[in-house]
Amino acid sequence: MEVGQHSKYFCEFCGKYAVKREVVGIWGCKDRGKVEAGGAYALNAASAATVRSTIRRLREQTES
Numbered sequence: 001m002e003v004g005q006h007s008k009y010f011c012e013f014c015g016k017y018a019v020k021r022e023v024v025g026i027w028g029c030k031d032r033g034k035v036e037a038g039g040a041y042a043l044n045a046a047s048a049a050t051v052r053s054t055i056r057r058l059r060e061q062t063e064s
Contacts, residue, residue, distance in 0.1 A: 009043040019043060 009019040011029040018031040027043050028035045039045030 005041045 005021050008017045009027070010017055011019045011031065011034070013029060013034045014032045016029075016031050018029050019027050019036075020030060021041075021043075022028045022035070024040045025037055026035060027038045036043075039048065
């Protein structure tokens, strides 16, 4: 757990490994200054994948 929260993660905005944990659940890109919410100890929590897929499915239903 401790190794994961101190490592750098991939930034989807700038394409670099520059995202680090600032506080619990808040992750910031050191290169661009973008801030995003994520898991407490890792950028992408397991439940976040479920939420993203549900949102994508609902968005596709409303578009068609």
